[in-house]
Amino acid sequence: MKDILTIIFRLTVTCILAAMVMGSAFIITNKAKKHNEHVNEQKVRYALLGYSAAQPIPDSMALHEMYRYVVTDKESQAIGYLLPGKEGFIFLTLDMEGKVIDNKPVDIAESAVLEKDLRDKVVQEIAGAGRSVTFADQTIVVTNNGERVAYLLDGKFTGFKTFIGVMLAVDPKFSILGLEILEHEEDPGLGAEIERDYFRNQFKGKTFDQLKDLDVVKEPLPDEYFQALEGNIAAADAAEILAKYGDRDIYALTGATISSRYVNTGVKGIVKKFAYRLNILDTALADQKIKAAF
Amino acid sequence: MANDKTSMQLISRGILSENPIFKLALSMCPAVGISTTVINGLMLGVAVLFVQVFSSVTISLFKNKIHPRIRIPTYTLTIATWVTVIDLALAAYLPDAYARMGIFVKLIVAFAIITMRLEMFACKESVNDSFWDGLGMGLGFMVGMVVIGFVRELLGSGAIFGYDVLGFKPLLFFILPSAGFFVVGLMMAFFNWIELAYKRTKGKI
Numbered sequence: 279m280k281d282i283l284t285i286i287f288r289l290t291v292t293c294i295l296a297a298m299v300m301g302s303a304f305i306i307t308n309k310a311k312k313h314n315e316h317v318n319e320q321k322v323r324y325a326l327l328g329y330s331a332a333q334p335i336p337d338s339m340a341l342h343e344m345y346r347y348v349v350t351d352k353e354s355q356a357i358g359y360l361l362p363g364k365e366g367f368i369f370l371t372l373d374m375e376g377k378v379i380d381n382k383p384v385d386i387a388e389s390a391v392l393e394k395d396l397r398d399k400v401v402q403e404i405a406g407a408g409r410s411v412t413f414a415d416q417t418i419v420v421t422n423n424g425e426r427v428a429y430l431l432d433g434k435f436t437g438f439k440t441f442i443g444v445m446l447a448v449d450p451k452f453s454i455l456g457l458e459i460l461e462h463e464e465d466p467g468l469g470a471e472i473e474r475d476y477f478r479n480q481f482k483g484k485t486f487d488q489l490k491d492l493d494v495v496k497e498p499l500p501d502e503y504f505q506a507l508e509g510n511i512a513a514a515d516a517a518e519i520l521a522k523y524g525d526r527d528i529y530a531l532t533g534a535t536i537s538s539r540y541v542n543t544g545v546k547g548i549v550k551k552f553a554y555r556l557n558i559l560d561t562a563l564a565d566q567k568i569k570a571a572f
Numbered sequence: 573m574a575n576d577k578t579s580m581q582l583i584s585r586g587i588l589s590e591n592p593i594f595k596l597a598l599s600m601c602p603a604v605g606i607s608t609t610v611i612n613g614l615m616l617g618v619a620v621l622f623v624q625v626f627s628s629v630t631i632s633l634f635k636n637k638i639h640p641r642i643r644i645p646t647y648t649l650t651i652a653t654w655v656t657v658i659d660l661a662l663a664a665y666l667p668d669a670y671a672r673m674g675i676f677v678k679l680i681v682a683f684a685i686i687t688m689r690l691e692m693f694a695c696k697e698s699v700n701d702s703f704w705d706g707l708g709m710g711l712g713f714m715v716g717m718v719v720i721g722f723v724r725e726l727l728g729s730g731a732i733f734g735y736d737v738l739g740f741k742p743l744l745f746f747i748l749p750s751a752g753f754f755v756v757g758l759m760m761a762f763f764n765w766i767e768l769a770y771k772r773t774k775g776k777i
Contacts (some may be wrong), residue, residue: 281641283637284639284640285641288637288638288639288642288646289645289646291638291644292646292649292650293649294648296649296652296653299653299654299656299657300653300656300660303656303657303661307660307661307663307664307665308664310664310665311663311664312662314663314667318667381574399751533769
């Protein structure tokens with residue numbers, strides 16, 4: 279009996295010590311890890327817009343982050359947008375019909391906006407007591423010399439196993455510029471193929487009208503299309519082949535039709551919902567004569 | 573059993589006469605799995621070196637406090653703690669390398685060589701000796717990984733440190749996991765042969 283007690287005691291102490299060491303290591307490395315994630319995110323964004331380290335993004339281009347919140351009080355729900363204005367940030371609340379409820383300037387620094395916790399706190403204060411806010415998603419509006427050239431959309435939808443996190447780039451007419459799979463837990467060799475170029479790039483160049491009834495077909499992917507999607511052939515030839523197959527549906531991955539379908543439906547959903555929301559937001563911005571940064 | 577070896581002897585024992593890979597044939601899984609290039613081998617070697625040294629020192633420090641009935645769980649906890657530390661550090665400061673070998677770093681918890689050194693050496697000897705023993709064994713593992721990685725990278729992809737030196741790929745087979753066994757086996761034979769030759773010149777046989 280005495281043995282058991284000492285064993286329990288010593289194991290507990292060992293665990294506590296171990297937890298302390300691991301905890302301090304986590305605290306020390308956390309900042310660098312966050313920085314890496316941020317750099318990685320930036321890289322993905324630039325890659326989607328067609329820029330890389332070799333071809334840096336021009337100075338005239340700017341990325342404006344816009345955050346969407348769901349604001350709920352006792353009776354109703356509303357949508358809140360935290361968006362950059364010409365001077366400082368603005369928090370704009372719209373009701374479900376798209377009518378403006380209120381429009382307040384937000385006193386928050388550029389760097390603080392990027393921190394989710396800080397941002398959520400500030401937004402909660404602005405919304406006021408009695409209303410609760412939940413972060414929904416974020417959108418990046420890309421401008422070149424003040425003209426909107428693209429939108430970067432973050433999205434998450436169900437996959438075959440868990441959630442699939444993606445980032446989409448669409449142009450102002452909502453044609454897809456690029457798709458990047460950020461996180462997923464699909465089966466290696468089957469569903470995990472969604473992150474391969476030959477699958478992702480099939481979405482590239484699909485216009486909004488095509489996208490509305492885009493489907494997944496269970497047919498073998500033609501070899502020349504595969505080579506062109508993977509970037510194995512010269513750019514000029516590849517463009518011709520891609521144009522030839524441009525209006526086809528998405529070819530399902532072999533053995534992973536369900537994953538392919540989920541990605542297809544997910545991407546369609548993200549773009550359609552975004553187009554609908556942006557329309558409402560733009561009308562509201564024009565109505566209120568709000569000067570947004572984009 | 574008191575240790576009568578000097579620090580230098582402890583280090584050379586880990587690298588040569590009791591090399592974890594070539595002599596003790598422990599922790600063969602990573603030796604075969606990840607040693608396809610010199611850099612990969614070196615990275616994992618450094619991670620193991622770190623974990624081995626810190627675990628040996630920790631166990632040696634607390635050797636009188638560890639209840640004999642729960643020494644293995646305590647070793648595992650200690651190793652797991654240091655593995656987590658190096659895992660977090662690599663993920664934070666060397667993200668590119670970590671993306672390639674992250675899963676193998678977590679596997680260090682189950683490496684036989686580390687537990688074996690704790691059981692055989694660190695739980696009996698002084699902190700100082702345990703440090704040198706851990707350093708020797710860690711270095712031995714690292715050297716083994718680098719040598720195997722060197723052979724496999726040179727023969728498999730005709731490159732060293734990622735730079736193309738041969739201009740062609742002699743034997744693609746060496747990149748595949750099964751070739752790891754061949755390289756390890758040949759290396760073992762080579763090490764034994766050197767040892768025998770050395771002993772012969774000294775007139776010990």
